[in-house]
Amino acid sequence: MNTAPSVSVVIPCYGSESTLPELVDRLHTALPTISERYEVILVVDDPPDGTWDVAQKLAETYPLTRALQMSRNYGQQNAYFAGVRAARHEIIVTMDDDLQHPPEEIGKLLEGLTEDVDLVYGVPKAEEHGFFRSLASRGVKRVMAKVLGIKHASSISSFRAFRSFLRKGFDNLRGSHGMLDVTLSWATTRIKPVTIHMEKDEGNSSYTFKSLVRHAMNLLLGYSTKPLRFVTYLGGLVGLVGLGLLCYVIFDYFTNPDGRAAGWASLACMVAIFSAAQMIAVGVIGEYLGRLFTGSMGKPAYLVRQRVEKTRS
Template sequence: MSVSVVIPCYRSAQTLPRLVERLVPVLTARGEAFEVILVVDGSPDDTWAVAEKIAATTAHVRAVRLSRNYGQHNALLAGVRLARHETTVTMDDDLQHLPEEVPVLLDALGEDVELAYGVPRTEEHGWLRSFASRSVKLAIGRGMNIEGAHEISAFRAFHTYLRDAFAGLVSPDVNLDVALSWATTRATGVTVEMDERTEGTSNYTPRMLVRHAMNMVLGYSTAPLRFVIYLGAACGLLGAVLLGVILYQYFSNKIQVAGFTTLASMIAIFSSAQMVAIGVLGEYIGRIHQSNAGRPTYVVRERSDIDAHPDLPH
């Protein structure tokens, strides 16, 4: 099967040449048509200059530059929509995802598997980052009812036709895994080797991962609204129980004049529940406003395609 490899690039001027140098021979050895799409996501360094040079001198490589930093998944979506081959692979730009493992993902695809995730043998991140990552995946699985969410990673391979399910997606908050879940449930995890990061630091902090989880759940699910309903029901039940206690004390002549502690606790509980409900509803209203305001998913500033270099062998 022919393959398009999409790589979102941010602050990766040092790693891109080595990544492409290792990736192209691996894809060439498969004997199928391929392309590599480098999507530079508004990187403030000279990543675009490096990507443009690689595209100008290396067959099968295309470079795309977004107008500003939109986020990893927005950049991925831009690349996926430009893919021209039967299958699409996404991978990071820091060489943690080994180019030599791409065939492992591609070989996992078939009639019964439309989406394959690369699952590392060992966790390379610190405990805090790992905990945040697991929390994000739990939020995906529970909040959006996605099976196998614990196997989700940025190292993916899928049949390109799956993108038809989100062809009309226009949102400033994008998650490729949620969008892919609209198209298929035939997903699997494949154990792959991964390397440690050798250049720079991860752009995903635990705080950003939590924010990413909130964007996914609030942007693609009504689970928080259902939670508010359950929270309201629980508070109502608690209020009914306390009312029963008060009535019992009243009719048994055990009620006391002093009840400030109970009253203050009840006010705090119900006020907190109301604030949670208002906050959740406010988030949804804010996202509706952003959507109606017409904020783009991404804007392509310029691109450098292999079609512009007919002298290179394809």
């Protein structure tokens, strides 16, 4: 066991006061069988319930558990970054707080981190989610694969293990729209999926259809210029439609002088089409400019309000 790498387990917490005690207890049962040096980091993202009180008590009870309280709700991705940057050990494991990721399966992730692998994703044999959430999840992974070109995008999950040196890949990351999986893909292509047993959801998952759609939009607008290219193509298409309508009006004018449509009808159609295209273009460009403006203001991605730990491992 002396050759086993040290492990930091990072868990973003939101609305999980009922699941955290069991999760931390199981972690402190499973982790000693994997490594002599480990820690559990609970990043509490300012939920409205008593999650922080529970996390604080756990940190005071278990010597190898640390609790970080965010100053406000910054979102799950920024909670990941806070925990990952605070990690002290060689291998970093991330997992959800809702008991869907069994602590007992962490060993399988670490076994997948062979010499030529830097990042491992735990992939369930079969996902047990609702239709809309599964649809949104597949959409996010498709964006990662097709738009961003991320290797093994279909295997991406929040149950992951990676070598801590990968953090250097996002040392200079600015803004509050960071995505952990994208930044990890900047640092390595040595990625491997590992099949794990996934427990059935014990409560409300932190992932919802709405949050996954927002996640996909952040991926598109934060890490790709393809939406701008799409606007260019859309402008060309609308131009062709407008040209076609113009040809039709001219043709109808000369071939059907007695049954001409009122001029306002064709004009209204063209104005509506062009206006819609312009609004889409302005919206996409405005989103990019807004992100640049927000980043230029120096807005912090997150702030840690307080830290609680009993003994440093």
